[in-house]
Amino acid sequence: MLGQALMLIHTGRAPTRSVLTSALGVTRATAGATVSELQELGLIQVDEAARLSPGQQGRPSHRLSVDPAGPVALAAQLHPDGFEVAVIGLGARIIAAQSSTQAIAGDPASAMAEIAGVAARLVAGAGRPCVGAGLAVPSAVTSLDGTMVAPYYRLGWPTGTPVRDLFAGKLRLAGITGPGGRGLRCSAGNDINLAALAEHRHGAGRGSSHLLMVATGHGGVGGALVLGGALYAGSTGLGMEAGHVSVDTAGLPCQCGSRGCLSVEADAARFLALAGRVAEPGIPELAQAIAVLRRDYPGDAAVRAAAATLIERLGLGLADLVNVINPDRVVLGGLHRDLLDADPVGLRAALADRSPWGRGANVPLVAAALEQSPLIGAAEIAWQPVLDDPALAAGGR
Ligand SMILES: [Zn+2]
Incomplete structure (x- = not known):
């Protein structure tokens, strides 16, 4: 229920507590307790001063939005023309981003180290906890071990490159940690798959x-x-x-x-x-x-x-x-x-x-409605464990 509520707020489908209450199909008291819990985790904020707009009937409902000072996810997109890195909050809010138009190194480890260096600067600059990292790549990626299946012809990387593990290793070396100082969870996916996930949650x-x-x-x-x-x-x-x-x-x-x-x-x-x-x-x-x-x-x-x-x-x-x-x-x-x-x-x-x-x-x-959908989708897979279990944002599990 906590995760379901966070997903509704994250995707803009529950802008008020009353909408959330009916979307969850629970009592006002239960919805109120859920909202308080998400607020205590630092994930959402509640505007208790919200009032009904003119002409609306019924009681005013508290307005719900993502906490603008809450945690961030790290997202990166690798493509033949360079890479993009961003820190992205809930609600697909891009907090900071940096891109490179330099050709990607033919050696996957060097390319990942460069991306991790940019990522470390962005995460430090944001000054907010990082819940996880997601990487979008222009190749099919196996869901089991996060390896690239195709030898992507314009990168020249070999088939079977373990992109997820390489990315995770370089982020660890760059000193980026997850909630509670634990290792950062990393995921990787095909760029168009991630674009579709982003469009489904936030776009067309x-x-x-x-x-x-x-x-x-x-x-x-x-x-x-x-x-x-x-x-x-x-x-x-x-x-x-x-x-x-x-x-x-x-x-x-x-x-x-x-x-x-x-x-x-x-x-x-x-x-x-x-x-x-x-x-x-x-x-x-x-x-x-x-x-x-x-x-x-x-x-x-x-x-x-x-x-x-x-x-x-x-x-x-x-x-x-x-x-x-x-x-x-x-x-x-x-x-x-x-x-x-x-x-x-x-x-x-x-x-x-x-x-x-x-x-x-x-x-x-x-x-398509989003300009940087693979990057936003990479943030979605980074956020997913917290969307499934919001208590993870506190580093307690
Ligand atoms: Zn073909």
């Missing part, structure tokens, strides 16, 4: 029960499924590799061994190539592709043709996924968000044309 996926997310990353395409609020992971954490749905068996070869996967036919690099643009060195391809689409789509025939080709291929892939999964919402991120903005009718038609019984056309296709 709120309220969805079967949320499918498809998005371009810094390279390639990823997908994720959030079922009943939990990430679908498959039997070992490797489920929902939507980027490897093939949409053209005669298409480009993919690193997975297949041809014509969404990852090579509907990503930022493919869009730039089809539009006849040469990517400028030193600027992430994803950012360049989004800028070209936004700026030149209205008046550049080559850009419109490239967007139409990607929309057709993305529509093919989405139709396969929607027909198999039957989601109640599809969130599109990265370049795909901008393709939806550029031609919403075209993308919906590309999906609907391949939908049996016309049902796929009814699935809402919506744009």
